Amino acid sequence: MKEKNSVSRRKFLKGAGVVAVGAGATALAACAPAAAPAPTAAPAKPAAPAPVVLKGATINWLGGSWSFLPELDPVISDFAKDWATQNGVTINFERESTNLAAKIQTAIETGKGANIIQLADAPAGWAKSLADVSTVAEKLSAEGGGYLPAAPFQCNDGSKWIALPLGQHNWFMNYRADWFKEAGYDIILWGFGGKEFNPDGSIALDSKETLAALDYFIKFHKQAGDPEEIAYDDGANNTNFNQGKISLTANVNTIYLPAKKNFPAVAEGMNHAIPPKGPAGRFGACTLPWWGILNHTKGADLDAAKAYIGDFMAMKNLGKFYKAGQGYILPLLPKYDSEDIWPSDPKLAIAKEMFKLALPAGYALKNQNKLASLMQSKLIVGKMFAQAAILNDSRKALDGALKDIADLKLLA
């Protein structure tokens, strides 16, 4: 069964493109200062809220299943089962594969159905329908040493928290170490200094840095890319790597883990690396799956939804989720650094290095706005890189992206 998270992840990869598309697009999307981002200061511990009565409340959870790593679903379900029993709350899970956005829209418009939603699209696109979860976010942030910048960027609208990040998908460079030894192949260059937005919200895409990144990508694609790479989705990316057709791609651990079972020679020969350093520094890119509470949830149901999320995302519980993921999804709180959640497999040790490195698309904004969220969902940057390769013309590709952005600005 497919799920929204994986679709979005697929969209991201497809958009960011595999191999060099991924490199270029991600560099562009995630160009950041060379230094790893510092965690935000942990806010003061909020005053203890008045005790609430949860018994009898109902939570309806709606989201995708973790189809790429099915081990994650039981972690969520098992916790929910125990928590529901202990608190006298009914929790219903609905895992939707193909039409999650439409189902969520229906819940929003009818004010019925889901209370908690799980998505990987930018929360800013759903801001009008999400309840304020600042108290939960601040408590979790305080416990974990303050969220890394990617979390407030995407889940805080500037005045309040509208979503709670479950973690981050980070894009490791998956490569065939055995092939690289043979071919001496250079690692892809990341980070040309291009970006989507200026901090004041104006579009920053039309720059010489963007053109340089596109020109680099065109050259790279011609020389080293699989001709079909720009049409890859996660499936093609994984399949082609495991079949030995490609030797370098951007992905989480969903090439390596299946390869250990089904393609042991590939698993033996491959490894993971952090993205290579580019002229503007070393950058990682991430997407954030999140949970939010729809704002038609009221009274005891709202209290229960907040309490449930707060308890599930507490470090001792969410840590089990990260551990089960083996690097598939990484935390956003620095205190996890010393927790026993990291993959024991040495080839996935890179996860610990990656989790503080990555930033989300449009990072230069203080908080992700509606336009930035639309650009993310419409894969504007990834499409620009794909078009550059198809048209063999960086300027035309950039102009096309600027037109798309102008359309989005007008419509939104």
Add this chain to the structure above:
Amino acid sequence: MASARSQDSTPGAFISRLFYRESTLGPILLSPGFIFLAVMMAYPFIYAVFLSFTDKVTGGAPTFNGLENYQKLFSTDLFRKTVVNSVVYTVFALVLKFLGGLGLASVLNRPFVGIRYAKALMLLPWIMPTVFSTMIWQWILAPGFSVANVVLVDKLHLFAEPLPFLRDETLSMASLIGINIWRGLPFFAITFLAAIQGVSTEILEAAKIDGATPWGAFWRVTFPIILPVVIVVILISTIGTLGDFDLPYLLTRGGPNNSTTLFSLTAFTLTFNSGLIGIGAAVTMTMFPLLIVLIVSSLIMVRRRQQG
């Protein structure tokens, strides 16, 4: 008897009178269908018209904004592409389905060994669920290793490199049109075949005696007789093709670079992916003037034909 019934004022007699009179029986029989259509079709349609004149977004209250949505839409590249794609897709698919369907119907109108099997096989693409058939086409046209490219490149040696069916803008649209034709051709063929088989053999024999060639008899005798059926089939297919959603959604998601997005898909993505419900509704409304012109002109043609 009738007089006695009309004088009876019991509820049973009243209901009986309603069913007895033609003037009331017709509306009574029509009412379930009418109510169903009103609730399931008319209400959503009217609500969509209303939304198209508002700034409705997901989770927000709709506020009337006049023609603003339409003004915005008409000035975007996305909408221009949507219109061009929809027209290209509909025209090419319809013309080719019409010609192919007519040809296939003519072939199937002649007896040959295995005709029953041929008819059954021909219907397969039409009766196969679109989700299933589109998955098969995705495998056939997939990037990299695919059945189509193995045949074209490795077996037939027609091309040196694999063709990027779903990556190139023109090839993607061509693929979409091709699959639509493959899926819709049986409907055209079987309907035309039924119409052709309804043409009186006496008329055709008379034409033959008068010296008409098979080609002349078809175009001057058979085709004019089946024309009302042809018009209705084209009309139905136009509505379906112009509003096609499942095929582009499943095969290309409107890409690459919006080159295969059609009215319904653009409306869907704006509504559900971007949360712009008012704008999405406006996209669907832009289809209707075109459809109304087509429907009215087709019905006028059929009526004139029947009167003539």
